[in-house]
Amino acid sequence: MKKVVKFGGSSLASAEQFKKVGDIIRSDEARRYVVPSAPGKRFDGDIKVTDMLYECYRAAEKGEKIAGKIKKIQARYQEIIDGLGLDLKLDEQFAEIEKNFIAQAGSDYAASRGEFLNGIVMANYLGYTFVDPAECIFFEDNGNLDGEMTYKKLAERLGGIDHAVIPGFYGSLHDGSVKTFSRGGSDVTGSIVAKAIHADLYENWTDVSGMLVTDPRIVDNPAVIETITYKELRELAYMGATVLHEDAIFPLRQEGIPINIRNTNRPQDKGTVIVESTCYKPAYTITGIAGRKGFASINIEKDMMNSEIGFGRKVLQVFEDNGLSFEHMPSGIDTLTVYVHQSEFEEKEQNIISGLHRAVAPDAIDLEADLALIAVVGRGMRRNRGTAGRIFSALAHKHVNVKMIDQGSSELNIIIGVENRDFETAIRAIYDIFVTAQL
Amino acid sequence: MKKVVKFGGSSLASAEQFKKVGDIIRSDEARRYVVPSAPGKRFDGDIKVTDMLYECYRAAEKGEKIAGKIKKIQARYQEIIDGLGLDLKLDEQFAEIEKNFIAQAGSDYAASRGEFLNGIVMANYLGYTFVDPAECIFFEDNGNLDGEMTYKKLAERLGGIDHAVIPGFYGSLHDGSVKTFSRGGSDVTGSIVAKAIHADLYENWTDVSGMLVTDPRIVDNPAVIETITYKELRELAYMGATVLHEDAIFPLRQEGIPINIRNTNRPQDKGTVIVESTCYKPAYTITGIAGRKGFASINIEKDMMNSEIGFGRKVLQVFEDNGLSFEHMPSGIDTLTVYVHQSEFEEKEQNIISGLHRAVAPDAIDLEADLALIAVVGRGMRRNRGTAGRIFSALAHKHVNVKMIDQGSSELNIIIGVENRDFETAIRAIYDIFVTAQL
Numbered sequence: 001m002k003k004v005v006k007f008g009g010s011s012l013a014s015a016e017q018f019k020k021v022g023d024i025i026r027s028d029e030a031r032r033y034v035v036p037s038a039p040g041k042r043f044d045g046d047i048k049v050t051d052m053l054y055e056c057y058r059a060a061e062k063g064e065k066i067a068g069k070i071k072k073i074q075a076r077y078q079e080i081i082d083g084l085g086l087d088l089k090l091d092e093q094f095a096e097i098e099k100n101f102i103a104q105a106g107s108d109y110a111a112s113r114g115e116f117l118n119g120i121v122m123a124n125y126l127g128y129t130f131v132d133p134a135e136c137i138f139f140e141d142n143g144n145l146d147g148e149m150t151y152k153k154l155a156e157r158l159g160g161i162d163h164a165v166i167p168g169f170y171g172s173l174h175d176g177s178v179k180t181f182s183r184g185g186s187d188v189t190g191s192i193v194a195k196a197i198h199a200d201l202y203e204n205w206t207d208v209s210g211m212l213v214t215d216p217r218i219v220d221n222p223a224v225i226e227t228i229t230y231k232e233l234r235e236l237a238y239m240g241a242t243v244l245h246e247d248a249i250f251p252l253r254q255e256g257i258p259i260n261i262r263n264t265n266r267p268q269d270k271g272t273v274i275v276e277s278t279c280y281k282p283a284y285t286i287t288g289i290a291g292r293k294g295f296a297s298i299n300i301e302k303d304m305m306n307s308e309i310g311f312g313r314k315v316l317q318v319f320e321d322n323g324l325s326f327e328h329m330p331s332g333i334d335t336l337t338v339y340v341h342q343s344e345f346e347e348k349e350q351n352i353i354s355g356l357h358r359a360v361a362p363d364a365i366d367l368e369a370d371l372a373l374i375a376v377v378g379r380g381m382r383r384n385r386g387t388a389g390r391i392f393s394a395l396a397h398k399h400v401n402v403k404m405i406d407q408g409s410s411e412l413n414i415i416i417g418v419e420n421r422d423f424e425t426a427i428r429a430i431y432d433i434f435v436t437a438q439l
Numbered sequence: 440m441k442k443v444v445k446f447g448g449s450s451l452a453s454a455e456q457f458k459k460v461g462d463i464i465r466s467d468e469a470r471r472y473v474v475p476s477a478p479g480k481r482f483d484g485d486i487k488v489t490d491m492l493y494e495c496y497r498a499a500e501k502g503e504k505i506a507g508k509i510k511k512i513q514a515r516y517q518e519i520i521d522g523l524g525l526d527l528k529l530d531e532q533f534a535e536i537e538k539n540f541i542a543q544a545g546s547d548y549a550a551s552r553g554e555f556l557n558g559i560v561m562a563n564y565l566g567y568t569f570v571d572p573a574e575c576i577f578f579e580d581n582g583n584l585d586g587e588m589t590y591k592k593l594a595e596r597l598g599g600i601d602h603a604v605i606p607g608f609y610g611s612l613h614d615g616s617v618k619t620f621s622r623g624g625s626d627v628t629g630s631i632v633a634k635a636i637h638a639d640l641y642e643n644w645t646d647v648s649g650m651l652v653t654d655p656r657i658v659d660n661p662a663v664i665e666t667i668t669y670k671e672l673r674e675l676a677y678m679g680a681t682v683l684h685e686d687a688i689f690p691l692r693q694e695g696i697p698i699n700i701r702n703t704n705r706p707q708d709k710g711t712v713i714v715e716s717t718c719y720k721p722a723y724t725i726t727g728i729a730g731r732k733g734f735a736s737i738n739i740e741k742d743m744m745n746s747e748i749g750f751g752r753k754v755l756q757v758f759e760d761n762g763l764s765f766e767h768m769p770s771g772i773d774t775l776t777v778y779v780h781q782s783e784f785e786e787k788e789q790n791i792i793s794g795l796h797r798a799v800a801p802d803a804i805d806l807e808a809d810l811a812l813i814a815v816v817g818r819g820m821r822r823n824r825g826t827a828g829r830i831f832s833a834l835a836h837k838h839v840n841v842k843m844i845d846q847g848s849s850e851l852n853i854i855i856g857v858e859n860r861d862f863e864t865a866i867r868a869i870y871d872i873f874v875t876a877q878l
Contacts, residue, residue, distance in 0.1 A: 231773070238773075299847065310755075313758075317752050330767075330845045332674065386832060386835025387831075388827070390832070406769045407841070407843055408776035
């Protein structure tokens with residue numbers, strides 16, 4: 001059994017947090033490959049080490065003295081080292097970093113030192129081998145991961161090591177210079193490592209006890225999702241839910257490796273498991289609710305449009321010619337509505353209207369702005385008849401006017417269009433009916 | 440006040456029916472322009488006069504003797520004339536018809552004689568002027584109405600006549616030969632006459648007390664729709680409701696002339712009024728329910744399809760290239776479903792699947808057949824929050840699995856996809872909740 005465990009910055013901000021992480025790792029001998037982030041904020045208003053490094057490097061670029069700033073950063077690590085009672089000095093590393101900063105080694109190099117140093121501390125603390133990702137994670141010159149070389153080298157390097165610490169967030173270009181991930185950071189490193197060693201599980205330890213059913217800014221203290229499929233996750237993420245970046249999910253989805261999102265501060269919580277597919281019955285009929293404001297709808301009316309072959313295609317062609325992608329296209333008999341992002345639409349509004357007139361000669365075009373889309377997502381909806389009924393009854397009860405309904409054959413989600421001002425009310429109503437009332 | 444009144448074949452099948460029609464016309468002096476059909480069936484198993492004429496003409500085409508058949512047709516009219524106690528002989532007309540049949544005057548001419556003769560009887564019975572539509576309704580050689588000439592001639596001819604009978608169903612080509620309407624029959628004549636004389640109302644008298652909320656083969660004795668807009672009518676008709684043909688509605692919609700569908704056998708019933716728009720509050724939240732079986736859905740999955748500009752357009756292009764129009768295209772986040780007519784799709788299935796693979800390289804394509812679409816239509820739905828909730832609760836209660844939901848910005852209808860086998864159950868459930876229970 002092999003688990004890759006990744007810890008976020010807040011899990012490694014102080015010696016106290018390091019000890020929690022140590023306890024977690026030592027409590028399960030399968031936790032053999034550890035991916036640490038750089039130390040995060042210890043308290044509100046604190047500065048992350050990565051931000052200190054950026055600031056220090058900017059000073060170096062301007063030719064300013066940086067010895068004082070370097071010393072401050074080293075103090076952050078020394079505080080952790082001392083707190084853990086380790087016999088470890090980072091003087092040599094900091095001297096080299098200072099030299100490279102002055103030699104303008106690049107901001108990617110600068111940023112990556114937070115993880116690099118934390119990896120050294122972590123390896124020392126755990127007694128694991130330190131593996132520098134600059135030697136086994138590679139990028140193409142265009143910034144994309146060189147997957148072929150990376151997975152080959154990682155498998156080779158880690159194949160002979162039972163227990164290793166591999167810092168997150170960076171690798172190297174083929175010329176050897178350090179390059180960071182442009183999106184997803186250390187989560188992506190953990191995911192790549194898990195894929196490379198064919199891990200049984202990828203644990204992603206953060207400061208929340210998993211993914212929440214909905215946005216905690218809208219619903220107080222929402223329930224945690226126990227199990228979610230990649231597909232559900234992708235749908236919720238698309239609609240604005242904060243989760244792992246797509247780039248961190250993609251390598252694992254390819255391999256079918258589950259992800260467990262856990263809370264370093266509450267290791268007793270089971271967190272959220274993200275899986276390819278599962279028979280595990282969800283706790284509630286729905287898995288999650290997410291949504292976004294800021295859509296506009298273009299409602300096109302034309303008598304007998306259904307008998308015009310190519311009508312819908314011509315409408316979409318106009319949007320495409322204007323570089324706009326559409327979100328949904330619900331249709332009645334003689335009406336067809338296109339939902340787009342309002343901000344993208346506004347600047348092209350008149351071009352699109354005149355384009356539609358030329359393309360399909362509609363009887364009427366109506367625009368409506370300030371709309372929100374809400375996705376109610378859940379593999380359990382297929383099994384539970386009446387989900388749609390409960391949603392729309394709940395919305396009616398809260399006086400929410402439903403502008404659009406869209407449910408395709410996947411039966412995995414229902415998309416609902418409401419006015420922006422009804423957005424929070426609608427999400428709360430749906431949450432209450434499925435989670436609070438457990439209907 | 441000018442009303443055009445059209446009577447269907449069953450309203451004019453016998454002298455008894457003629458008397459009801461006479462009473463109706465005489466009870467309102469605005470009923471000044473009468474459009475009769477040919478005599479219909481007097482009883483189950485009876486033959487319509489039009490069918491007798493077709494059969495007689497086919498015999499003439501084969502060179503058979505037709506004197507006996509002509510005599511039988513004349514007897515039908517004589518029975519009406521005698522029953523009404525009129526001093527009218529049709530010998531001259533029948534002699535000319537027999538001559539023209541033998542001279543192969545065409546099947547349009549043959550069919551039209553049913554209305555022509557009934558118009559003569561009706562004019563005589565009412566004391567109205569007989570106007571032959573061959574002299575004022577004109578067709579282009581391609582069979583389309585020559586609207587410009589028709590409306591000009593009709594207005595001229597009827598302008599000087601206070602009370603006229605204009606038989607339905609036919610007019611003439613520019614060479615003078617008789618031509619019948621290919622669709623919609625006498626209903627279209629009534630509509631054209633109403634438009635030509637700028638009528639205040641077009642009354643269409645039949646053997647039902649108006650349009651029904653839903654199909655009487657599915658729901659026993661459904662309620663009558665009191666008022667319906669052209670838009671609602673069009674939507675219900677598209678989904679299979681039996682109503683006036685589009686060609687009979689189009690001229691009136693242009694002019695905003697209301698249509699009143701009435702029952703000759705129950706003139707005390709108000710029937711259904713079809714209007715351009717109305718403030719009249721509908722009796723029920725919904726105006727009507729109609730639907731059709733025989734759809735298939737093509738469910739296309741692809742990760743990140745939403746971020747691919749042109750995805751939807753390319754999908755529809757494949758259907759268009761195969762000559763298929765789509766009915767609805769609901770979409771989730773990474774899924775997009777296209778509903779098409781199953782019979783049209785089946786023969787092109789593999790072409791479309793391979794076309795989709797080439798066009799958008801989907802992750803998966805799933806097909807589902809034997810689906811039905813149901814349209815719940817009603818201008819009242821906009822005013823009544825919770826319509827969708829009630830529909831889907833009712834369907835869940837009856838164990839109907841909802842495969843698709845589509846409601847655009849028009850809020851005039853909700854389209855629901857179900858399996859063919861759930862079709863009748865679903866319609867009954869929706870009818871019961873809105874009409875029987877009046878929720």
